[in-house]
Amino acid sequence: MVQFRPFIQPETIMQQLTLTRPDDWHLHLRDGALMQSVLPDTARQFARAIVMPNLRPPVTTTEQALEYRARILAVLPQGMKFEPLMTLYLTDNTSAEEIRKAKASGAVHAVKLYPAGATTNSDAGVTDLRKTYAALEEMQRCGMPLLVHGEATDAAIDIFDREAVFIERVMQPLLKDMPNLRVVFEHITTKDAAQFVMSAPDNIAATLTPQHLLYNRNAMLVGGIRPHFYCLPILKRETHREALVKAATSGSRKFFLGTDSAPHAQHTKENACGCAGCYSAHSAIELYAEVFEAAGALDKLEGFASFHGADYYGLPRNKETITLCKEEWQVPASVEFGEHRLVPLRAGETMKWKLVG
Ligand SMILES: NC(=O)N[C@@H](CC(=O)O)C(=O)O
Ligand SMILES: [Zn+2]
Numbered sequence: 001m002v003q004f005r006p007f008i009q010p011e012t013i014m015q016q017l018t019l020t021r022p023d024d025w026h027l028h029l030r031d032g033a034l035m036q037s038v039l040p041d042t043a044r045q046f047a048r049a050i051v052m053p054n055l056r057p058p059v060t061t062t063e064q065a066l067e068y069r070a071r072i073l074a075v076l077p078q079g080m081k082f083e084p085l086m087t088l089y090l091t092d093n094t095s096a097e098e099i100r101k102a103k104a105s106g107a108v109h110a111v112k113l114y115p116a117g118a119t120t121n122s123d124a125g126v127t128d129l130r131k132t133y134a135a136l137e138e139m140q141r142c143g144m145p146l147l148v149h150g151e152a153t154d155a156a157i158d159i160f161d162r163e164a165v166f167i168e169r170v171m172q173p174l175l176k177d178m179p180n181l182r183v184v185f186e187h188i189t190t191k192d193a194a195q196f197v198m199s200a201p202d203n204i205a206a207t208l209t210p211q212h213l214l215y216n217r218n219a220m221l222v223g224g225i226r227p228h229f230y231c232l233p234i235l236k237r238e239t240h241r242e243a244l245v246k247a248a249t250s251g252s253r254k255f256f257l258g259t260d261s262a263p264h265a266q267h268t269k270e271n272a273c274g275c276a277g278c279y280s281a282h283s284a285i286e287l288y289a290e291v292f293e294a295a296g297a298l299d300k301l302e303g304f305a306s307f308h309g310a311d312y313y314g315l316p317r318n319k320e321t322i323t324l325c326k327e328e329w330q331v332p333a334s335v336e337f338g339e340h341r342l343v344p345l346r347a348g349e350t351m352k353w354k355l356v357g
């Protein structure tokens with residue numbers, strides 16, 4: 001006689017995923033009403049985030065960073081816990097004294113290098129790295145990380161080559177001069193950068209975004225131009241995406257989560273000259289879960305999302321947990337953004353994982 005009994009398939013066992021609450025090591029929160037719209041998305045998932053300083057005007061002093069931090073905490077909804085980790089925007093004029101102040105504050109955790117002209121709000125950025133050596137030497141001395149938007153800005157360089165050229169022209173000479181400087185190569189997008197970081201000493205690390213792990217440049221350019229996939233550094237070809245997935249899921253402590261969630265109002269992206277930046281904060285951890293699942297590496301997600309970044313920054317790992325469920329849901333076509341609208345990554349499409357607690 002045939003016996004029927006309940007049978008739990010292996011897939012059913014993997015339907016739920018609990019991990020230590022993650023942190024976002026690269027985030028744009030903007031300011032004012034815009035910030036108020038997007039902050040809850042991040043705070044729902046992440047315990048802490050490294051907050052980028054590219055406001056207008058940029059956050060160049062410790063005093064400004066502390067004021068910005070207070071504005072963030074003032075609009076955090078009641079009952080939500082979130083710790084903003086502040087950064088300074090490096091300029092040609094940043095002094096060693098300012099670095100000492102930043103370090104002493106305990107609230108500023110890194111300094112950001114935007115090569116002038118490289119990306120959104122980078123016009124006040126660094127024109128010649130040598131001008132910043134006094135500040136960088138002090139950072140090397142006190143262990144303050146330098147976060148780098150790694151793209152060469154020379155107009156003659158093809159936009160798809162700018163990251164690889166930056167390694168050669170800026171990163172390597174910099175590390176030769178300051179071998180002990182702690183450097184995070186932010187939002188890496190190429191095989192070249194992944195290999196560079198992998199073979200560099202332990203003081204060099206990198207963040208990876210959901211869009212560069214999920215998409216290649218076809219997503220942006222085939223069948224019509226899709227401005228919501230336009231961010232900097234620009235999406236690259238599939239071979240690069242594959243190398244990034246390999247790095248993220250390798251278990252190496254050098255690679256950690258940094259969404260680079262960079263909200264821009266819908267009308268400024270759907271424009272003849274559209275802004276650079278993808279908004280991913282609404283579903284960041286779920287997007288990363290898809291990447292790790294597709295690579296058969298869900299067991300590596302927690303290290304990447306919750307441990308490696310904290311360890312690199314010398315901060316305690318979080319104690320709480322979050323839980324994701326294998327459940328489909330639809331990303332809205334747009335969400336509120338101050339008095340404007342914001343089109344999130346995956347707008348109108350289906351997500352495979354859902355944050356449930
Ligand atoms: N990534 C982007 O395309 N844009 C960021 C700036 C940055 O991180 O380069 C932004 O602030 O909009
Ligand atoms: Zn950048």
Ligand SMILES: [Zn+2]
Pocket residue numbers: 026027028052260262
């Ligand atoms: Zn960014």
